[in-house]
Amino acid sequence: MSDIIRRDPRAEWIIRNRLHPLHDQYANQEEGGEVRGPSGLLRKFPHKVGFIGPNGIKRIDRLKGNSSAPKGKRSSAAQEVQLPLHKVDSPEYYIMVVADLVGGRLTGHDKDILGLAHKLIAERGGNGAVVAVCFGEVKEEHFDTAGVDRLLHIDGEAFEGYSPEARVQALAQVEAQYPVKQWLFPDSIHGGCDLASRLAARLGERPATQAWQVNVEQTVSRGASASLDITRKTPKILMLLEECADAIDETRHEATPITLDGVSVTAPTIQDQGLMDVDPNAIPMAEAEFILSAGNGIHNWDQFHDAAKVLGATEGASRVAVDDGFMPRSRQVGATGTWVTARVYIAVGISGAIQHMQGIGQVDKVVAINTDAGCDMVKRAALSVIGDSEEILGELMKLTAEHKSTSVSDQAEEDSHAA
Amino acid sequence: MPHKVISLISVGRHPQSGRSRRADQDSRAVELGLKLAGTDLDVVHAGSSQEPVLRQYAGMGLPKVTVLEQDESADALVSIADYLKSEKADIVLTGVRAESGESSGMTPYILSEQLGWPIVARVADIVEIKGDEAQVLLALPRGQRRQVTVKLPFIASIDNAAEAARQSAFGPGLRAKMDSQNGSTVEDSVRVDWSEAPAKARPKRLKIVKAKTAADRFKAATAKPQGGSGKVMKNESAQEQAQAIFDLLIEEKVIR
Known part of the structure; x- marks a missing residue:
């Protein structure tokens, strides 16, 4: 059953028109019944009138359900529309x-x-x-x-x-x-x-x-x-x-x-030897897949370069880092630098000037490492961690190194089993 | 035993001025051929030997250029296939797509089908040739490389990721010999029926909003495209934070 709220214009018209013979019946449906006091006076229970709005403030709908907004269910999830088959x-x-x-x-x-x-x-x-x-x-x-x-x-x-x-x-x-x-x-x-x-x-x-x-x-x-x-x-x-x-x-x-009946394939003349390890910094930044980018919040530059090497990420930088002479101009991401298309972009200590945000417009997943939880980069990021970048990068390098050593040993084990 | 390498060249077109030039990918193919075979490299062009662009190729240090003499409307495939059959080549290098004509990029594929040789597309480099096998690096999107081994003889189309061509020297280019041979006279009969016009700019796709209500349309027109921000980790320890980033990197497969 769909829970789209459908308007019934006739019912709305009857509710508006107090002189309509069916008015009482429809109005009662809407309000949950009319209560008459012992003397025949119409009684209204003030606490039941209205609903609590999204900010916790009581709202009274005097449009009698005629507004377009669905009553009381403002945050209801968007209806999944079943398309025709x-x-x-x-x-x-x-x-x-x-x-x-x-x-x-x-x-x-x-x-x-x-x-x-x-x-x-x-x-x-x-x-x-x-x-x-x-x-x-x-x-x-x-x-x-x-x-x-x-x-x-x-x-x-x-x-x-x-x-x-x-x-x-x-x-x-x-x-x-x-x-x-x-x-x-x-x-x-x-x-x-x-x-x-x-x-x-x-x-x-x-x-x-x-x-x-x-x-x-x-x-x-x-x-x-x-x-x-x-x-x-x-x-x-x-x-x-x-x-x-x-x-x-x-x-x-x-x-x-x-299905395809009886796929028969002759032995290939081209043998796949797998992907090669490429120097990530040799990849043009505009087409790099994974970028580790540094901004004003980086103090330990040696560690940053090490982290990029360990993670296998292409290095990027914000304008400030380039202007301060820590990174070459060719590494600048943003309006004056390169517009990147990476799938994953880790912004370390970059608060996110609008020129920088333009440059990363096409990035899928942004990870922000920053000390300021209110900066624009955190708003853009899929995952933000608030803390000291040096410490977090150190931990990240440790994890990656562990992962690489275990996967290498797994590989070696497999090879020895195969042999 | 040195291997016989043939590079196929064509007349290029400068992207801005439209003037003829040495084609980018073809000149890279010549460069790779020079690396593999030195000046023994055989460079073949199907067309007119009077074409001045051939001198630009020859200026890369080639003593001679083989020209299969034919009209512009004739099918280059026939003469090249005949030439390759008569020569005992081990490696044939071409560009991925020509810069003039149909530029379908089908030439190496049809040659490989006719000769029964394997074709390796978008080659960045030929690393080494050992016996009758070659180690070839393929250029993949996003600057990635894949290594494959392929048996000789084979055809390779050279990608823009291959090493850039050396500068062309004018004098040696003029002195190079044009070795003319008879090419084909078979007309490309399919192409006659086509109509060709200067390229029109393609229409940009508009963002179409299929909103049912006025409120939705208003929202679509005014709202910022960014959704709500993602997960924010504020009070966790550095280890937990690093672990979260690491998990995301593994999930996205950027760390293998």
Whole structure:
């Protein structure tokens, strides 16, 4: 049962109109019954009138329930709206969307492409379904609201990590098994472009790359390092730029799992040796993933540099730290420095000038270490710790060092077991 | 035994002025080729040998540039595939995407499919070649690197993360030999049907507010985007505070 408060205009009108024959009945419902004294006098219990507002002050609603704000339940949680379910029974054709799934979750880019796939089906007509093809680990929980009618999760050891050859073989089998009208890939550096090019070469199709305006008939794509718009017939394989269409947001979809029969993969010619350790300070700050940033509150600079090294974080700084000569100008984060896109940003002793906040606008998780609980950085941060930065950084370094030594010894143990 | 390395080059386009130049990724491919094979590097271009940009590539210290002579409308893939089949190459280096023409980035993939060689995309460096295997560093987003080993022969497309190309010297570039060979005359028949126009600026996506009530619309128009602040730890000990930060870092997988 939904607990949306619905207005009944007729009832409200009757409550307002004291001369209405049904007025007493409706008004009593609202007030919890009229009480008459022994002499027939109307009695009102003053403590029962009104309700306690959010600040603890008693409020009397003299609008008789006609105000738009829900009575007495001001802090009620936002209603979870159940979107209408879009169902596809026994589809005639499929549009395959091979999602990037960065970190196991759909990216905004993937969602745009799912939206485009639905647009194409609507234009084409017929009973088509959008399939999201996923490889490896999947953590996404909201495939249904992203517009996935069918979910093809190709799992297995061969598809873990860097495995473009195995993946393209699987996709070629999908092409053979299902009636696929179109292949949509994100034209991204997360592997979508690579996989699409491999599949296009395998199937002998000529793809449209960097496409940004697509309908059933025509595709407009960028060429010549994005200085040219090429208009052509829409090919079977498309690599799409970001914001090529709007993501699905008004319907819910089935996300029914489908399977691929008998995936057979030949031995790869490219062997994955895993990620390399990169010097975090060699990564351009604008694209670094994890930044440890220092401000005016840092007094022990040697310890700060050590902490960045132990944590494996790229170093950043606020303007004050740079002006005082503790950090080079190239490390400055903010309006005059670099606008960073890190996933995790630890601000040590930075109170958060607005210019600095602009620079970290795109950061996902901010951690603030500060002595002042009222500063702007604490308001922005997902986690704030109030205390002496030197002490906290010391503890953090200790924890990280312990963690690294145990994980290394685990690794060594595994290796010895394997050997 | 030294390995035979071939770099494929194309005519680039300066992003601001639009003038032709040596393409950024292709020149990085030449640089990597020079590192692997020295001046034995074979640099191949499909197009006109009169193209002045080839002299800019040659100015990087190349004694000669092989040119597969063909028209602008001819399909470069055919002549390059023929050339690679006739030469016994071990490593073929290209850019990820050309800076002119369709710039689909499909050339290395189609070559690999035709020759049956593996392709490694977005290479930052080729670390070493041992026997018939090469250690290759791939460029990943956010400055990360992945190491893979791949059997020779293979095709590699070179990412912008590879070492930047050396400066081009004008005189040696002029003196370099242009070794012309006959290229293909096969027309790119698909491309004829396309229409090309200077790129239009893409419309920016607007933030659409789907509010049901006036109050919601007002809120969406005036409210600051930031939500309430997160967890604040004030009175805990330094150990507990550090532990909380550490847990967050582990959860976000920035510490492995």
